[in-house]
Amino acid sequence: MYYRTLATVGALAFALAGTACSSSSDANRDIRDNTVANEPVPDRAIEQQRERDHDVAQIDERLIDLQRDYEEQMAARPRGTSGSTASARLHDEVSKEITDLKQAVMDLRSTTADNWWDRHERAMKTAIDDVDADVRKMTGLKAAAKPADRKIEVVNGEAVSTAPFTSRRDRFVTDVQARIDGWKASLDKVKAKGARQTELDDLKARVNKLDDDVDHLKAASADDWWDLSKARVNDYIERVQKSVARLDDNR
DSSP: HHHHHHHHHHHHHHHHHHHHHHHHHHHHHHHHHHHHHHHHHOHHHHHHHHHHHHHHHHHHHHHHHHHHHHHHHHHHHHHHHHHHHHHHHHHHHHHHHHHHHHHHHHHHHHOOTTTTHHHHHHHHHHHHHHHHHHHHHHHHHOOOOOOOOOOOOOEEEEEEOOSSSHHHHHHHHHHHHOOOOOOOHHHHOOOOTHHHHHHHHHHHHHHHHHHHHHHHHHTGGGHHHHHHHHEEEEEEHHHHHHHHHHHHHHH
């Protein structure tokens, strides 16, 4: 009887000890869970802004390198001479490109989800008009009819669209795609050789690049605003880099 009583007491003590350990373990787990839950979670908007600032910093570095290359090209030119007329014209064009590029980088700093499309569309229209002018020069064709400009309102100096993004995007893509298809058909009929062939190939490459950009834009959403804006400025830098490289070829 005595031993049974001891066994019973021992079993009860073991059970109580187990319960206490379990309760202690649960309490510790709850404390850990509460600690994790109460830890500050980085604000996604803040993280996104940091990423955008990092992107702009990288673009600034590319612009500085480009500016340095251009200045070195200019310093290497013989003083007191302007070179050939074609060479002088090329330098003027590159100088203007760099000025416009600086403005594009500056605009990128103030680009937001609200104003990005008007800036993106305006920049693409400028590129489209430049290609159109070169295509007409190469083919001898008259200027193609341009789609009617949409009406927009201006708030605090910024253009603001009253149409849904997808509607504006689809209309723009449709208009530009029609022009691209027309350019390709016209350029395919051009016969050239030598320097003119090189110019023709370069122009076709520009048309194809624009075609790729428009194709990518077809599936874009309003949430892609920063990636599209950043990519456009980076593409601009690459184009100007090629122009600066041409200065060395025409020295």
